[in-house]
Amino acid sequence: MWIKAGLFPLLLSYVLAMVLMVMPLPAFLEPWRPDWLSLVIIYWLLAIPHRVGFGTVLILGLLADILMGSVFGIYAIALLLIAYPTVRHYQRIRNYSLTQQALIVGLLVLVKRAVVYELEHVLNDAVFLLPYLYPVISSAIIWPWIYLVMRKYRRRHLIR
């Protein structure tokens, strides 16, 4: 069988992350929307790095570019750049406490947003706005819950 166990739940989690990424929110919540796609990708990279690799990240990044309407490749490059340290140090990050993990995740999301901003700045003359970094905080805060929920999800659907 070429379909490995748990492929559909895995794909479903990506789709869900992308749906949450573009879901309309009330205006006051909008700047605080966590970076769902990065969180889900980071989780899978930590949990099953032998299965979710740069290829997956690349494809998801390109789909995110289409969804956000940015130039092809911006999100892909940013996500790849945070995927590298995650895969490089997954064994260490896995053993951290949830608080430490949350800090690492916050840092990764910060790097991702900085890369996206820099590319947008170079290509489209984007101007920096502070609210762009609010999701760094909200992503770090929500990470422990994401981690626990995703672990439960992974175990129930035997994704390994």
Next chain:
Amino acid sequence: MQSLFERGPSLRTRLVLSLAIAGSLLFLDHRLNTMQPVRSFMTSLVAPIQYLAILPEELLDRLVYLSTTRTALREENYRLQEELLELEMAVQRLNFLENENDRLRQLLGSEVRQASRRMVAEVVAVATDPFSHQLVINKGSANGVYDGQPVLDNRGIVGQITSVGHNTARVLLISDQSHAVLLRAERNDIRVLAKGTGDLALLELLYIPHSTELIEGDILLSSGLGGVFPEGYPVAMIDSIDRDEDRPYAKVLVRPFAELDRVRTLLLLWPANASEEPVYDDEVPDVD
């Protein structure tokens, strides 16, 4: 579990390889603009995600609608009828003025303004990236939507179409940092250029001298000079003027009439000189 030693190329090689792919796509898309067919194909591919994203909101709306009481509906109906009556009276007057205007323009020998056609579209997704203020609507090339088409809501101009898929299209809002629109003041016809700031509720006027006659509260209309937006639609009101002499120009902030942060229903406009024709699904095309 995987073995202790990695097989295949090293992690860094794989990273460099994927980065090279993403980088070349970026180059192809941004510098050479050759990715348009791929983009429109992928836009159709991700359309289900966008439709899924508004599903909860639609369900909630439906639920709210189902739970409204008879009295509430009757009250709303009554209110709407009142409103319709008022609007009908206004339209009578408008038709008369339009005819008169056409006649006078003919007398002057200038071109008579053509009526434009319109279509209602629903917002299906928002892009949350503050560097690109965009919306996705549920009408695409199948409905005759074209690149650069003006988009309005019931208060004023919202933006223009930037890319078209089969059943969806992307609207660039006037508040996007890369968007600028030519306006003129209603009171004294001063021409101004309004650029998006990345803030949904603020635009900035460029190159305004300190001695400008504009005052706070002035209403700005589209001037029709850019070739995208038709003339005379309300766009924004002047919010603040900072005449700080240290800066080369006065800093003028304006507030768009369209509520860009909560648009749900939009109006697509086909000006008389549009290259495409609207294709209506099932609704009766409105004649005017």
